[in-house]
Amino acid sequence: MESRRRPIVSCETCRSRKVKCIKPDSEPCQRCQRLGKECVTTGEKYERPYYHTSKEKYELIAKVIRHFVPSASLDTKGLRQIIATFDQHSQSPGASSVGKPIDGDAQNILPPPYTPSLRPVLDEDDGAMLDDAMNTLRYASGSSCAVFHQKICSSMLTSRCPLSSVKTMELRGKDIQDGQIVEPAIASELPERAIFEAAASRFFTEVNSVIFVMSEDHFQYRLDGIYNTRQNCSNSFLAIIYLVLALGERSETYFKAASSLFDKSIEEGSEESVQVVMLMVLYRQNRNQRNLAWILLGTGIRIAQSLGLHLTDKFQREHSAYRIQCKRRLWYSLYELEQLLACATGKPSGITEISLVPGRDMEVCTSPFTPLGYGAATAAFGSIIRRICGHMYLGTQNQIPTETTISALINEVEVWWNALPDYLRYANSSPPSYYRAISYLGLRYNYALMLITRRYLLQSLLSGHDCAPEVASRTEVCESASDRSTTILLEMAEKNMISDLIWFDAYFILCNTIVVYLQGVRHASSSTHRKQIRDYIPLLKLVRRSRLSECALNGMEALLADLESYSASEDPRTGFASGSIAAFLDSAEDGLMSFLDLPDGLDYSDVFLTRS
Structure with missing residues (x-):
């Protein structure tokens, strides 16, 4: 009775890798879907050859032979013809070999005459990774003579150029590598x-x-x-x-x-x-x-x-x-x-x-x-x-950006933030070990919004209630971003997550300080903003070891003292606001002014005011 053969259902990719092919119905198998490959099932039966050596070794030998003699046949007769051809070329050009005819079958096995072609060179990427004296791979673009030299050698050798000088040229290239060998260091004087x-x-x-x-x-x-x-x-x-x-x-x-x-x-x-x-x-x-x-x-x-x-x-x-x-x-x-x-x-x-x-x-x-x-x-x-x-901030003509540009930048920040998965946006719902990193993402997001809109906050402060609608809208964006940053920083301080090992903790605190300060001046009669300043001052004390932090701390404490003694019946736009800003800048002296001149601080030269 003839034995039944199970139909072949594995795709070619899984058969070549010798793994199980999991294929739901007529859909591509799971491996091909993951690798993005076409899932093809031919049903062709493979003949298993008899190996005198391991399969891997056989395939490697076959690959080497086909690389140098593409038209070679790998049966016994074809291999014997290749060896015979090599033996003929290895003989010296004496009387016994000159003019000796070559067998017709052997002529078909010989590689074709050398014909240089630029196509392989042009198809390659312009750059290359080259070894230096320390055996470190370094990238160089196609403009480098070393890269062009390497392409000359590789293309000619690939095309089987008969000139021996080409191989010598390749060897000489290794003698002119860039750099020098640096001796290793001796690890000493390390602590316990x-x-x-x-x-x-x-x-x-x-x-x-x-x-x-x-x-x-x-x-x-x-x-x-x-x-x-x-x-x-x-x-x-x-x-x-x-x-x-x-x-x-x-x-x-x-x-x-x-x-x-x-x-x-x-x-x-x-x-x-x-x-x-x-x-x-x-x-x-x-x-x-x-x-x-x-x-x-x-x-x-x-x-x-x-x-x-x-x-x-x-x-x-x-x-x-x-x-x-x-x-x-x-x-x-x-x-x-x-x-x-x-x-x-x-x-x-x-x-x-x-x-x-x-x-x-x-x-x-x-x-x-x-x-x-x-x-x-x-x-x-x-x-x-x-x-x-x-x-x-880095325009060549220092031109004021258009409203379209400002809107596009704000939208780009919002798109970036909304594209983040929830576990990267909400630190409280993530593992404690991730809390600091995720909080930093929130600080980055709000920092970018303040960087775009802080000038509108200053313009709104100096213009009073006469500011344009777009200025009021941008001011609201800036103040909301500052409030969120303050919340994140206070939560980080409560969890002892503010670090003195990295300057960016102080940097985000100081950038937000300027906006919190201007909010306090703008809303001088608001008890909410006075409380916000009182809560914020301990944050500045955490990073007070720097000169800029000390100046910001002194300015905020002086502002809070002014606000506490300020009469709510007075108009915050008359007398108090401008005088407080002037006093703040005078007391900060050069240290704070240098901070304010930075793009991440408050630059008064980039403020554009609405003229009545």
């Missing part, structure tokens, strides 16, 4: 592991959770090798250790140790070098050296671009999805840090635009304190800040 773990815990909880610098798992793995074996490491990684200690312990000694390694870290030009620059920037910000931090950040951007972090994943040459994501997160974080710092210092950005990978499914979690999708969300926010500054 428990002391470092305490500093690292604060860093990853309070800093790395909102401004991603590195993967905690990868960092701890590298750290084990340093503490357990005292093995040598790169100058960059040792500098990272010292900077984490400097931030977590607020130690000038460790900062000086890191500074002594800075030049060699930059010379290494690795991914860790970018992390060193970012940590150095964060520490310089805490020392009130924002302009220097902005200058240093430009160096980190150049290193990241040389590593190709700004390119798509195909340039990364990483087999681990986790490592690819860490690199992408580092570039996203570097981009947003650059946009925020450029905005805070009133400087142009060193990165014009980036390509974002859409969807949370493209992102793996790289921190226990950062929710899924956070990196892409912050990078998109950085793009919004860049456009706000470009349209409103």
Whole structure:
């Protein structure tokens, strides 16, 4: 009796991978749907060959042969003909071989004569990843002579150029690699592991959770090798250790140790070098050296671009999805840090635009304190800040933006915020470990709205009740954003989430302070706004160690004293308001004026008033 054969229902993709094909009815199978491939079922029966070796080894050998001799037959006769042809070409051109005819079948196996073609070169991407002296892959565009040299060699070798000088040209290219070898550092004078773990815990909880610098798992793995074996490491990684200690312990000694390694870290030009620059920037910000931090950040951007972090994943040459994501997160974080710092210092950005990978499914979690999708969300926010500054504050002719531009910018901020999933917008409904990161997203959202509309608040204050309807509408947007920011900051303070390790906590508090102050002046007779100022002053005391914070604190306390003694029967627009502003600015002196001149502060030069 003839045995029954089960019909073949597996698609070609699953059959080639030798996995189970789960196909509901007539729809494509689950694997093809996930990979985005066409699900094809041919029902063709595969003949299983007899292998004298492993299947993998057989396929590799067959692939090598077909690469060099595309027309070759892989049966025994065809392989013998190929070997015979090789034997003929390996003989020296003596009397016994010159003029000897070649078998007709063998002629068909020989590769065709060399004919140079530009098509493979033109079809390739203009850029390439090249090794430097430290065996680090660096990106160079098609304008580089090194890239063009590589394409000449690869295209001619692929086309089987018979000239031996081409191979020599390729070898010589390896002798002129860029850079020099940097000797590794010796890890010495490190504190006890428990002391470092305490500093690292604060860093990853309070800093790395909102401004991603590195993967905690990868960092701890590298750290084990340093503490357990005292093995040598790169100058960059040792500098990272010292900077984490400097931030977590607020130690000038460790900062000086890191500074002594800075030049060699930059010379290494690795991914860790970018992390060193970012940590150095964060520490310089805490020392009130924002302009220097902005200058240093430009160096980190150049290193990241040389590593190709700004390119798509195909340039990364990483087999681990986790490592690819860490690199992408580092570039996203570097981009947003650059946009925020450029905005805070009133400087142009060193990165014009980036390509974002859409969807949370493209992102793996790289921190226990950062929710899924956070990196892409912050990078998109950085793009919004860049456009706000470009349209409103960094124009070449300092022109007043049109109402259409203002409306478009506000709408872009709202679209970004509404596109976030609920778990990224509402911190109270998320795990406690994510609270700080999600609160930062809310602060970013309200900060962007205040950055766009704060000038309308000042114009409304100085114009009184005679302001235009669009000014009143924009003023309401600004005040609502400030109220939401105040609520978020007070909740963070209540949960002990305000950090002194990163300058941006103080930055968001100070930016909101200006709006809260103007609201107090504008609503001088309102008990609600007086209470808001009283509640807000403790926030300023949390960050009072900086000169700007101290000036803002003094100004708010002086305003509150004026408001407490102010008679509600007086008109807030006469005498009090203008005098209070003048007194506030005079008492703040140069420190507060320098703060007000920043784009993230209050710039009186960009105020446009409605003339009656």
